[in-house]
Amino acid sequence: MLTRPQTEELKRRIFSIRNEEDFNSLALEIFRLHMACDTVYSRFVRLLHPGLEVESLEHYRQIPFLPIEFFKTRKIVLPGFPVLDWFQSSGTTSQGAVQSRHYLCDLSLYEHCFNTAFRLFWGEPADYAFLALLPNYMEQPHSSLIYMMKGLMAQSRQAGSGFYLHEPDKIAGLLRQWEGKEQKTMLFGTGYALLDLAESCPMPLEHTIVLETGGMKGRRREMPKEELHQILREAFGLEAVHSEYGMCELLSQAYTVGDGLRFRCPPWMKILIRQSQDPLRWEEEGRSGGINVIDLGNLFSCPFIATQDLGRILPDGCFEVLGRFDYSDIRGCNLMIE
Secondary structure (H helix, E strand, C coil), X not given: CCCHHHHHHHHHHHCCCCCHHHHHHHHHHHHHHHHXXXXXXXXXXXXHCCCCCHHHCCCHHHCCCEEHHHHHCCCCCCCCCCCCEEEECCCCHHHCCCCCEEEECCHHHHHHHHHHHHHHHCCCHHHCEEEEECCCCCCCCCCHHHHHHXXXXXHCXXXXXXXXXXXXXXXXXXXXXXXXXXXXXXXXXXXHHHHHHHHHCCCCCCCEEEEECCCCCCCXXXXXXXXXXXXXXXXXXXXXCEEEECCCCCCCXXXXXXXXXXXXXXXXXXXXXXXXXXXXXXXXXXXXXXXXXEECCXXXXXXXXXXXXXXXXXXXXXXXXXXECCCCCCCCHHHHCC
16 A cells, blocks of 8 residues: 555656656556556456556557446446445436446546646646536535536635526626637537537637537437537637546546547546557557546546547647447446436
8 A cells, every 4th residue: 555655755756647658657656556456447357467567568558458347337446445435427317328427536646647737739728717517516526527517616726617508598698798708718618518508508618618528318419529619619719619528437528629520638647549450459549449547636546547438639739529339338527417
């Protein structure tokens, strides 16, 4: 078990990564830490690679990844650390989906992840007003997205930041008020809720960043992200609509840059693309396959996860999310609304 000073030093190094060499060295160190413990991850790796010599690995691309489905049936946590809370995926049991649970040993680590990433992409949270077309914290106490939004709102200097899923007139009024004051604003929302707002209250937004957090999931006709973003851009006079790539099983988020379709990771997070037909082999740049995530912020759970998302790496190092494997459970924060 790690001592408290060792734990704090690892956390410090996670958020001090500056280059590929730093990332590789720390990823291998954290991999060896997890392999030295009796965890679901270490047992899975030993079964997958019976003769694996842990110390022989030289690059993070050699690290095995745990299928994300294990979070639905196993307690994925580093032994020796008390569980304080958990995040739960948003798939509803009424649709037959088994919900994942991500057990948390250090909520301050999650807060450091989302605050540091937000500052890297957008600047100081205190400078923004935050509006969320999402369920509130009382409705979804185990949602990682809602926890993050609540934490960001608490830092805002602007009164009125909050959750307004079922109050389109109120959110439109706040947007007009803050646009008039040239107040920087972040509008987070599910795809269908943002479309509802775009249809009922279209308006030019010059000082607002619109960030959609998922698709329709039965609330509206499913549409490609490009089509959704085009409708929202036209309704709000935006150059780009942005997105977040995150999930309850992770502690870190990637955000889109530029045109709003290309995601970039914070320095302690890495995306790799596995071949669809051979999950133990990597796909070439530009070719689509399954998304594997290294999230070093996920220190106390599992930092090496094979998701059921499809994507590809682009020449500039960004990545695109192209969809889901057909046999995957429907997921997304907009499934949290009953």
